[in-house]
Amino acid sequence: MSAARVAASRSLPLFEKYGGMSVLRGVIMDFYDRALDSDLVGPFFEQVDMARLIDHQTKFMAMLLGGPASFAEERLARAHAHLGVTHAHFDEIAALISATLADSGFSDEDRRAVLAAVEARRPLIVG
Numbered sequence: 001m002s003a004a005r006v007a008a009s010r011s012l013p014l015f016e017k018y019g020g021m022s023v024l025r026g027v028i029m030d031f032y033d034r035a036l037d038s039d040l041v042g043p044f045f046e047q048v049d050m051a052r053l054i055d056h057q058t059k060f061m062a063m064l065l066g067g068p069a070s071f072a073e074e075r076l077a078r079a080h081a082h083l084g085v086t087h088a089h090f091d092e093i094a095a096l097i098s099a100t101l102a103d104s105g106f107s108d109e110d111r112r113a114v115l116a117a118v119e120a121r122r123p124l125i126v127g
């Protein structure tokens with residue numbers, strides 16, 4: 001790759017670097033397969049409309065990656081307010097996101113950046 005292309009790819013938002021909306025949607029579907037398989041967090045999703053949840057989570061992640069989407073913090077808090085999510089649940093979901101991103105080809109640096117943005121939302125989700 002030429003120096004110019006390397007420089008250009010470094011300045012791309014992660015959203016474009018990792019393939020945009022349809023690729024991201026596949027990553028999110030992979031993540032929810034893992035979440036449903038988890039004894040700790042799987043039961044939370046049993047009664048949930050997963051197609052709708054995948055849409056919303058894809059939008060949320062697209063925003064975190066610098067893509068063309070927005071997802072209000074208030075909405076994130078409202079969605080989890082009555083679920084009784086503990087720190088252990090949050091840690092499990094964060095670990096599943098991390099493993100999914102690693103298996104989807106995210107570099108360690110980019111994976112850590114996404115996880116830091118997820119971690120910053122912990123107070124909105126646990127409670």
Ligand code: HEM
Pocket residue numbers: 041044045048049053056057060075076079080083085089090091093094118121125
């Ligand atoms: C770790 C960071 C987390 C992020 C970034 C996240 C993100 C989201 C998003 C974007 C939605 C969709 C909200 C909407 O429809 O408006 C959602 C819904 C949901 N989340 Fe999370 N979540 C996280 C952690 C958790 C944890 C730890 C649990 C439980 C173990 C959980 C359980 C759920 C459930 C059950 C819904 C569906 C609620 C419904 O449709 O009524 N989430 N989450």
